[in-house]
Amino acid sequence: MVEQFLRENKQLVDRQLPLYVEHLDAPEIIKQAMIYSLKAGGKRIRPLLLLATLKAFGKEVELGLPVACAIEMIHTYSLIHDDLPSMDNDDLRRGKPTNHKVFGEAMAILAGDGLLTYSFQVIAEMDHQDVTPEIKIKLISELAKAAGPEGMVAGQVADMQGEGKQLSLDELEYIHQNKTGRMLQYSIIAGAILAGASEQQIRQLSQFAYHLGLAFQIRDDILDIEGTEEKIGKPVGSDIENKKVTYPSLLTLDGAKEKLAYHIEEAKRYLRETQIADDVLHYICDLIATRDH
Amino acid sequence: MVEQFLRENKQLVDRQLPLYVEHLDAPEIIKQAMIYSLKAGGKRIRPLLLLATLKAFGKEVELGLPVACAIEMIHTYSLIHDDLPSMDNDDLRRGKPTNHKVFGEAMAILAGDGLLTYSFQVIAEMDHQDVTPEIKIKLISELAKAAGPEGMVAGQVADMQGEGKQLSLDELEYIHQNKTGRMLQYSIIAGAILAGASEQQIRQLSQFAYHLGLAFQIRDDILDIEGTEEKIGKPVGSDIENKKVTYPSLLTLDGAKEKLAYHIEEAKRYLRETQIADDVLHYICDLIATRDH
Numbered sequence: 001m002v003e004q005f006l007r008e009n010k011q012l013v014d015r016q017l018p019l020y021v022e023h024l025d026a027p028e029i030i031k032q033a034m035i036y037s038l039k040a041g042g043k044r045i046r047p048l049l050l051l052a053t054l055k056a057f058g059k060e061v062e063l064g065l066p067v068a069c070a071i072e073m074i075h076t077y078s079l080i081h082d083d084l085p086s087m088d089n090d091d092l093r094r095g096k097p098t099n100h101k102v103f104g105e106a107m108a109i110l111a112g113d114g115l116l117t118y119s120f121q122v123i124a125e126m127d128h129q130d131v132t133p134e135i136k137i138k139l140i141s142e143l144a145k146a147a148g149p150e151g152m153v154a155g156q157v158a159d160m161q162g163e164g165k166q167l168s169l170d171e172l173e174y175i176h177q178n179k180t181g182r183m184l185q186y187s188i189i190a191g192a193i194l195a196g197a198s199e200q201q202i203r204q205l206s207q208f209a210y211h212l213g214l215a216f217q218i219r220d221d222i223l224d225i226e227g228t229e230e231k232i233g234k235p236v237g238s239d240i241e242n243k244k245v246t247y248p249s250l251l252t253l254d255g256a257k258e259k260l261a262y263h264i265e266e267a268k269r270y271l272r273e274t275q276i277a278d279d280v281l282h283y284i285c286d287l288i289a290t291r292d293h
Numbered sequence: 294m295v296e297q298f299l300r301e302n303k304q305l306v307d308r309q310l311p312l313y314v315e316h317l318d319a320p321e322i323i324k325q326a327m328i329y330s331l332k333a334g335g336k337r338i339r340p341l342l343l344l345a346t347l348k349a350f351g352k353e354v355e356l357g358l359p360v361a362c363a364i365e366m367i368h369t370y371s372l373i374h375d376d377l378p379s380m381d382n383d384d385l386r387r388g389k390p391t392n393h394k395v396f397g398e399a400m401a402i403l404a405g406d407g408l409l410t411y412s413f414q415v416i417a418e419m420d421h422q423d424v425t426p427e428i429k430i431k432l433i434s435e436l437a438k439a440a441g442p443e444g445m446v447a448g449q450v451a452d453m454q455g456e457g458k459q460l461s462l463d464e465l466e467y468i469h470q471n472k473t474g475r476m477l478q479y480s481i482i483a484g485a486i487l488a489g490a491s492e493q494q495i496r497q498l499s500q501f502a503y504h505l506g507l508a509f510q511i512r513d514d515i516l517d518i519e520g521t522e523e524k525i526g527k528p529v530g531s532d533i534e535n536k537k538v539t540y541p542s543l544l545t546l547d548g549a550k551e552k553l554a555y556h557i558e559e560a561k562r563y564l565r566e567t568q569i570a571d572d573v574l575h576y577i578c579d580l581i582a583t584r585d586h
Contacts, residue, residue: 031442086399109374113409114441
C-alpha cells in the first residue's frame with residue numbers, strides 16, 4: 001500500500017511537471033531547457049513528502065499537486081545553478097549531461113531563473129476551493145523563506161565558503177540544514193498548511209522534518225563510503241578524495257551511524273506526537289535510514 | 294511639486310532598499326553582494342512609476358513602498374545575471390564594477406537568486422490594513438508573469454537568440470516589450486491593483502504602460518546616437534559599433550523619433566481615458582520622451 005502510494009504519486013509528479021512548462025507562452029528553447037532538467041529524474045522526495053503529509057491528514061493528493069510541483073521546480077533550479085562552471089562545475093548529474101552542457105551557460109542560468117520565478121506563479125494561480133488566498137500567502141511566504149537568502153541560498157553560500165576548510169559539526173549542520181534541510185522541511189510544512197493542521201502540529205512536523213533532513217544527509221555521507229557506484233550513480237569515496245568534511249569524517253563511521261539513528265528516532269517521536277495517520281511518513285523515515293541510493 | 298515628489302520618493306526607495314536586506318539572517322557576504330547592487334543607483338524608474346500611479350489614485354506612498362522595493366530587487370537581480378561573463382560579460386555598470394567583478398561569479402549568481410526569491414517574500418509579508426491576501430496574490434501572480442519565462446526571462450532569451458542577426462521591427466518589439474516593457478508595465482499595474490483601480494482602468498493603464506515602455510526603449514536607442522557619454526554613462530555609438538539592431542537602424546533616426554512621438558501620444562491618450570489625477574505620470578511621459586540620460 002505505502003509503496004504503491006509512493007510509486008503512483010512519483011509517476012503523477014513526473015507526468016505533471018513538464019505539462020506546467022509546455023503550455024507556457026515562451027521561446028521554445030527556454031521551455032526545452034526547463035523541461036530537460038525537470039525530466040532528469042530523481043527521487044521526487046520533496047513532492048512525495050508533501051503528498052504523504054496531506055495523506056496523513058486524510059486529504060486528497062490533488063489538493064497539493066501544484067505546490068508539490070512548485071517545490072520540485074525550485075529544487076531543479078537549485079541543481080541547475082549549482083552545477084554551473086562557476087559553482088560546482090559538474091558535467092553530469094544522475095548520469096546525464098548537466099543543463100549548461102546541453103543548452104550553454106547563459107540559457108542554464110535563465111532556465112533556473114525561469115523555474116524559480118514560475119514556481120511562485122504556480123502557487124499563486126492554484127485553483128482549488130479549499131485553498132484560500134490566506135493559505136496561498138502563507139505557502140508563498142514560507143517558500144520564499146525556505147528557498148531564499150535565509151534558507152537554501154544561505155546554505156549554498158556557507159557551503160562555498162566552507163570549501164577546503166576544516167568545519168565544526170555545528171558549521172556542517174548549518175550548511176545541511178539550510179542547503180537541503182529547509183526545502184525538505186518546507187515540503188512537509190506546506191502539506192500541513194494545505195491540510196489545515198493546527199499551529200502545534202505544524203511545530204511538531206517542523207521538528208520531525210528537521211531531524212528527517214539531517215538523517216537524509218548523514219545517510220548520504222555514509223553511502224559515499226559504504227554504497228556501490230552502481231546504486232548511488234557516482235563514484236564511491238569521492239568525499240574522501242575531495243577532502244570534504246562529512247559526518248563520518250567528523251564522527252567516524254560508527255559515530256555517524258549513531259547520529260543517523262538518533263535523528264531517525266527523534267523524527268519518529270515528533271511524528272507520533274502529532275497524532276496523525278502517519279503510515280507513509282513513518283515508512284519514509286525508515287526508507288531514509290536504510291536507503292542504498 | 295512633481296519634481297519634488299520624484300526626488301523625495303527616489304530617496305525614500307534608496308534608503309529603504311538596503312534596509313530590507315540588512316536585517317536578514319543570512320551570511321554577511323551574500324547580504325553585502327545583494328546590497329552592493331541595490332545601492333548601485335539608477336533612476337528607480339519602476340518604483341517611481343508605481344508610487345506615481347498610487348498618487349494618481351489619491352493613495353499614500355506607504356501603501357506601495359514594499360512592492361516598489363520588490364520590483365527594484367527583481368530589476369537588480371536581472372542586471373546582476375545579465376552582466377555575468379556567460380551573458381553580456383560586462384565589467385562595469387553605471388561606472389562601477391559589476392557584481393561578479395567584486396564578489397565573484399558564483400556569489401553574483403546567488404545574490405541574483407536571493408534577490409529574486411526575497412522579492413516575493415517582501416510582498417507576501419506586507420503589513421498594511423488595506424492590503425488583503427487577495428490583493429497580495431494578485432500582485433504576486435502578476436509579478437511572476439511579468440518577470441518569469443513568459444515575460445522578462447523570455448525577453449532575455451529572445452535578445453540572446455537575436456544577437457548578430459538582422460531582426461524585423463516585430464522581433465525587436467518582442468524583445469523590448471518582454472525584456473524591459475513587462476516590468477515597467479507591472480510597476481504601473483501593481484500601483485493600480487494596490488489603489489483598488491477598476492478592471493477597465495487597469496486595462497487602460499496597461500496600454501499606457503505598454504506605449505510608455507516602448508517609448509523608453511526608443512529614446513534609449515536615440516540617445517546612443519545623439520547623447521553624450523558624460524550624460525548617458527557609456528560610450529555613444531556603441532550600438533552601431535556592436536552592429537545592434539535598434540529603432541534608428543530599422544527606421545532611420547527621423548523614423549525612430551516619429552515612432553517615439555507616436556508612443557508618447559498613445560500613452561497620454563490612454564492615461565487621459567483613465568480619468569485619474571495623473572500629473573506625475575504625465576510628467577514622466579514627457580521626461581521619458583526628452584530625457585538625456
